[in-house]
Amino acid sequence: MRGKRLGAILGLTTVFLAVGSTASAHPLGNFTINTSAGIVLGVDRVSIDYVVDMAEIPTFQERPRIDADGDGALSSDETSTYAAETCRTLGRGLALRVDRRTAAIDPQAASVRLLEGQAGLSTLRLSCRFVAAPIAAPSHDLRFRDGNYPDRIGWHEVTAVGDGTTIVRSDVPATSPSDRLRSYPKDVPTSDVRAAEVRYRLGGSALATGAHEASTGPGSGNGGLLADLIARPDQSAGVIALMIAVAIGVGAVHALGPGHGKSLIGAYLAGNGGTMRHVVGVGAAVSVMHTASVLGLGMLVLSAERVLSPERVYPWLGLASGLVALGLGAALLVSRIHAISHERRHGHAHPHPSAPLSRRGLVALAFSGGILPSPSALVVLLGSVSIGRTALGLVLITAFSLGLAASLVGVGAVVIRGRAVASHRLPARVVRLVPVASAASIVIVGMVLTTRGLLQL
Numbered sequence: 001m002r003g004k005r006l007g008a009i010l011g012l013t014t015v016f017l018a019v020g021s022t023a024s025a026h027p028l029g030n031f032t033i034n035t036s037a038g039i040v041l042g043v044d045r046v047s048i049d050y051v052v053d054m055a056e057i058p059t060f061q062e063r064p065r066i067d068a069d070g071d072g073a074l075s076s077d078e079t080s081t082y083a084a085e086t087c088r089t090l091g092r093g094l095a096l097r098v099d100r101r102t103a104a105i106d107p108q109a110a111s112v113r114l115l116e117g118q119a120g121l122s123t124l125r126l127s128c129r130f131v132a133a134p135i136a137a138p139s140h141d142l143r144f145r146d147g148n149y150p151d152r153i154g155w156h157e158v159t160a161v162g163d164g165t166t167i168v169r170s171d172v173p174a175t176s177p178s179d180r181l182r183s184y185p186k187d188v189p190t191s192d193v194r195a196a197e198v199r200y201r202l203g204g205s206a207l208a209t210g211a212h213e214a215s216t217g218p219g220s221g222n223g224g225l226l227a228d229l230i231a232r233p234d235q236s237a238g239v240i241a242l243m244i245a246v247a248i249g250v251g252a253v254h255a256l257g258p259g260h261g262k263s264l265i266g267a268y269l270a271g272n273g274g275t276m277r278h279v280v281g282v283g284a285a286v287s288v289m290h291t292a293s294v295l296g297l298g299m300l301v302l303s304a305e306r307v308l309s310p311e312r313v314y315p316w317l318g319l320a321s322g323l324v325a326l327g328l329g330a331a332l333l334v335s336r337i338h339a340i341s342h343e344r345r346h347g348h349a350h351p352h353p354s355a356p357l358s359r360r361g362l363v364a365l366a367f368s369g370g371i372l373p374s375p376s377a378l379v380v381l382l383g384s385v386s387i388g389r390t391a392l393g394l395v396l397i398t399a400f401s402l403g404l405a406a407s408l409v410g411v412g413a414v415v416i417r418g419r420a421v422a423s424h425r426l427p428a429r430v431v432r433l434v435p436v437a438s439a440a441s442i443v444i445v446g447m448v449l450t451t452r453g454l455l456q457l
Helices: 004-019 056-066 076-091 237-255 262-271 276-304 310-346 359-370 375-384 391-425 428-456
Strands: 033-042 046-054 093-099 106-116 122-132 139-146 156-163 165-168 195-202
Touching: 004 093, 033 139, 033 165, 033 195, 033 310, 046 056, 046 076, 046 093, 056 122, 056 276, 076 106, 076 122, 093 122, 139 156, 156 195, 195 359, 237 310, 237 391, 262 276, 262 310, 262 359, 262 428, 276 310, 276 359, 276 375, 276 391, 310 359, 310 375
Parallel strands: 033 156
Antiparallel strands: 033 046, 046 122, 093 139, 106 122, 139 195, 156 165, 165 195
16 A cells, blocks of 8 residues: 555656656647658659647647547547548648649548557647659759648648659758657757758659658657556545645645746735735735636636637736736836835835735736646646546646645745845845835836747737
8 A cells, every 4th residue: 555655656746747847748848739741752753741749738629529429439430530631631731832833732641649648648640641743854943831730839840852863952851850750859949840942853862661751650748647646546535645745745846947926926025014924825826826727728728629729828828927017016116116205305204115915916916926827737637637537636736736835935934034134134225225126126027027928929
């Protein structure tokens, strides 16, 4: 029994850490749709091996389309039909011109595989082969453009290789840097190559059989983790309690990373006469807001199915977070400058130069710090829904948010203690300027968040 509980602890830790660190599987996270177009320049034809690698969340949204009869199981007929129809649709998004003439692209083969992904979800690997016959001539100029998934983030690449032909000039490589979306390079954060211009001539070495085909080999998911935890049959109270404890711990560690309002909370408390009661209030409010944001985005994913691109919601939420922080900081800055002016004119301090955390400030901090849902928490929620353990998933998300709040409370406690020490050691003039500096810091943080949100739209 002790071994099983220890396994649960280690497994859940791996779940959250693996989900929160997705670069090795999909370089831009669990939201990505990645494409690889491999152009093969033959003597009498041009073929395109086209691969689509969908990460966990777009695969979750795509699954109802594959499951045509809605019985929850994917038959071979359903997957074959889905692959053929999807490849035909994707073919219409590819543009090929040979010697300035549009070349018709015909789908020749299609296959799809669902692979084990993170948190019990699946990833999808779709392979399509298209063929186009070029105009007979000793040399050709080819232009290619991939117009599929223009609004989805992800890794996109194009390659070109000769088969009995020689490439004279090309602006794309002959070898896939991601091994056809099976192993993304760790030293390259992303790729957005969707077009190619190639000049080639007849004559050259023949391509080895299968050397450039759209293989459906092993994927990059590392699934089975949630199946060992949430889906395991021995869901005893002790095991669940341990899972919750680990979720709290991982949430606390996660909160120490970039974001989550630490800078805002620290700056606010540094300039306000807040107490530990206010700090706990901020932490609780951020926890509630974070849980609500995860549930809200999860409901959108579940209800909107393929219509919604979840990753497109994040920049808007980031923009909203930045605008709220900017408004809060600006209001505080104006108020505190006015307080200093009042003191200089009347010779005594304004009665409310650094008032404790107000209800409005609490709401603003909770919104800015918790409105951005953690992608890892969202994946765990969707994974639990997909295997019928929704209640346990909600418990783990709540525990994750509580851990996040605990870290924020710790940050707030350190700030309050530091403020108390500084107030006894720094000159009174400097202490009076601290509220103004903290308000200016909030303005700066708000500007950074707002700018980042605008750039990501």
